[in-house]
Amino acid sequence: MSVKVCKFGGTSMADGNVIKRVKAITDDDEERKFVVVSAPGKRYSGDIKVTDMLYECHKKLMSEGSLGDSFAAVRDRFTSIVKELGLDFDIKSVLDETERRIERECSEDFTASRGEYLSARITAKALGAEFVDAEDVIFFKEDGSLDSARTYKAVDDAVCKCARAVLPGFYGKGADGKVKTFSRGGSDISGAVVARAVNASVYENWTDVSGFLACDPRIVDNPKRIKRISYKELRELSYMGANVLHSDSIFPVRKANIPIVIKNTFRPEDEGTEILPSSRYTPLGNVVTGVAGKKNFTVIFIEKSHMNSEIGFIGKVLCAVAAEGVSVEHIPSGIDTMSLVIESCQLTDSKLGKITEDIKESVNPDLIRIIENIALIATVGHGMSSSVGTSARLFNAIAAADVNIKMIDQGSSEMNIIVGVKNDDYEKCISAIYSEFFR
Numbered sequence: 001m002s003v004k005v006c007k008f009g010g011t012s013m014a015d016g017n018v019i020k021r022v023k024a025i026t027d028d029d030e031e032r033k034f035v036v037v038s039a040p041g042k043r044y045s046g047d048i049k050v051t052d053m054l055y056e057c058h059k060k061l062m063s064e065g066s067l068g069d070s071f072a073a074v075r076d077r078f079t080s081i082v083k084e085l086g087l088d089f090d091i092k093s094v095l096d097e098t099e100r101r102i103e104r105e106c107s108e109d110f111t112a113s114r115g116e117y118l119s120a121r122i123t124a125k126a127l128g129a130e131f132v133d134a135e136d137v138i139f140f141k142e143d144g145s146l147d148s149a150r151t152y153k154a155v156d157d158a159v160c161k162c163a164r165a166v167l168p169g170f171y172g173k174g175a176d177g178k179v180k181t182f183s184r185g186g187s188d189i190s191g192a193v194v195a196r197a198v199n200a201s202v203y204e205n206w207t208d209v210s211g212f213l214a215c216d217p218r219i220v221d222n223p224k225r226i227k228r229i230s231y232k233e234l235r236e237l238s239y240m241g242a243n244v245l246h247s248d249s250i251f252p253v254r255k256a257n258i259p260i261v262i263k264n265t266f267r268p269e270d271e272g273t274e275i276l277p278s279s280r281y282t283p284l285g286n287v288v289t290g291v292a293g294k295k296n297f298t299v300i301f302i303e304k305s306h307m308n309s310e311i312g313f314i315g316k317v318l319c320a321v322a323a324e325g326v327s328v329e330h331i332p333s334g335i336d337t338m339s340l341v342i343e344s345c346q347l348t349d350s351k352l353g354k355i356t357e358d359i360k361e362s363v364n365p366d367l368i369r370i371i372e373n374i375a376l377i378a379t380v381g382h383g384m385s386s387s388v389g390t391s392a393r394l395f396n397a398i399a400a401a402d403v404n405i406k407m408i409d410q411g412s413s414e415m416n417i418i419v420g421v422k423n424d425d426y427e428k429c430i431s432a433i434y435s436e437f438f439r
């Protein structure tokens with residue numbers, strides 16, 4: 001029998017009544033055998049995600065040497081979930097033990113991971129499934145990357161005996177034997193890892209929207225759903241801020257050609273979005289598949305006549321940035337100009353100062369200028385390379401919205417065009433691009 005792996009996100013875990021929906025969804029299809037869960041997310045706007053509460057607990061533990069009453073809110077959340085589910089489950093003992101272990105381990109990753117741990121313990125009970133702890137089956141290497149071979153075998157060995165299993169997302173065990181988390185939103189990666197380990201027929205990612213939308217629904221009202229999308233397009237969009245799915249979650253499933261389907265826990269009958277490997281992907285004929293973006297980048301603009309003919313110029317500039325341990329997102333360039341686009345959170349004033357000085361010293365530019373508060377917006381689609389006039393449409397739409405473009409970068413894959421605009425113009429620019437290509 002083929003099996004499906006289902007990952008349920010934070011909103012699908014938010015309270016006992018939603019977890020009842022999770023049970024109904026998994027009960028509805030006997031192939032939905034393996035379930036990966038996030039920590040409880042927001043129940044309403046303004047609510048606090050359990051993971052965020054746990055990061056606060058860790059701060060308190062660091063500053064005061066004990067959790068004090070900071071764990072109380074986490075305790076209340078899980079206690080009421082168990083009550084709403086009407087479960088016969090001794091949540092008090094599990095919470096007491098968790099609180100003691102958080103104080104003992106004194107680690108940020110361990111503390112943050114407990115949202116998923118508790119969520120999975122409760123969901124396993126609610127579904128009548130086995131609980132399989134991620135710290136026993138998901139392993140990281142010394143350099144922090146996933147130890148795939150060891151992990152796939154351990155996951156498969158642990159779950160293959162179970163009629164149904166629930167695993168916590170977001171964490172595993174580091175090379176030092178301690179609990180280690182993926183980056184934020186990482187339960188999506190855990191789901192993909194489990195799907196790969198059991199060679200699932202599909203990886204279902206259950207969330208609170210009916211699929212991958214052509215742009216962020218918090219910016220444009222009711223954007224069109226993308227019916228199907230290739231792994232490559234998805235990676236571009238999710239990396240650029242469409243955080244419905246973590247951008248690293250395609251790596252485990254891509255090699256095994258396992259499709260991902262985004263589904264809505266609150267509207268399970270909706271079709272959702274199919275994310276397919278290139279070999280199984282037939283384009284829908286749209287020029288643009290989607291638009292996504294992120295705010296808060298810094299651009300280091302460098303001008304020097306004949307820069308292109310100066311051997312090693314770009315290398316020296318990049319060395320100056322690397323020396324400060326900073327990574328560069330994009331490097332758009334012209335004949336006599338180049339820009340380095342860097343996430344602002346990587347740059348303290350002193351790092352930026354050192355980088356600028358180093359560049360001045362090593363390549364003696366005619367001009368070096370720092371532009372801050374830049375947002376990047378990516379317009380993505382396989383259809384863009386073959387369709388004449390796409391960039392003209394894009395730039396005209398942005399101009400018509402009275403937005404000034406600060407930077408342009410056309411990816412070498414020819415399936416995306418990235419523009420840099422002022423942070424303040426971000427929403428306006430996304431709406432303009434969406435209207436041009438989708439309305």
Ligand code: ADP
Nearest residue numbers: 009010011207208209212213215216242243244
């Ligand atoms: P989960 O808790 O299920 O992992 P996330 O909050 O991580 O859910 O992701 C779902 C959210 O992603 C949606 O509620 C939506 O607001 C946001 N989002 C941003 N961009 C997009 C997009 N292009 N398509 C769909 N959702 C998007």
Ligand code: ASP
Nearest residue numbers: 038051170184185186187
């Ligand atoms: N709970 C974690 C977070 O908030 C992981 C996840 O939800 O995927 O980032």
Ligand code: MG
Nearest residue numbers: 009185243244
């Ligand atoms: Mg998520």
